[in-house]
Amino acid sequence: MKKPLLIPLIASSVLLGCQDSKQSDHENKTQTDSILQHKITVAKWVGEYQGTTPCMSCISRCEECPGMAVDLVLNQDQTYTLKRESLSGHNEVEILTGRFRFSNQDQSKLELIQVKTRHLIYVDLEQQLLEILQDNTGHLYASEADFILEKKV
Incomplete structure (x- = not known):
């Protein structure tokens, strides 16, 4: 039992x-x-940004030049893919990849490493856009609205 x-x-x-x-x-x-x-x-700056800027030799839009299409992807691991295409068709499509770094504490300015021109960028998280800065000074262009890349949703 x-x-x-x-x-x-x-x-x-x-x-x-x-x-x-x-x-x-x-x-x-x-x-x-x-x-x-x-x-x-995911960091708020991660994403794909697009816009049309003046051609590489111009500091503002001009009537005779349609400008350049810019597509920039920022990844979480601080790598990027930058595609620039002349809308006039005079130059070949340029695709650059590499790393970027933030140049200030609050991560509002970044630098695309291994890009020689238009490599300094202001990050506006509130408006969900990037603004390309002048190469030598890091200041805004006089026609700053011509250098805006908006985040693709």
């Missing part, structure tokens, strides 16, 4: 232990998932 009573008690304790273990594993997985989601928060 002792054996039939003993076996059900062992089986029921094992089953209860498995349920507690499964519930505990589920809670641990949920906590781990929420921690990972918190760590993988």
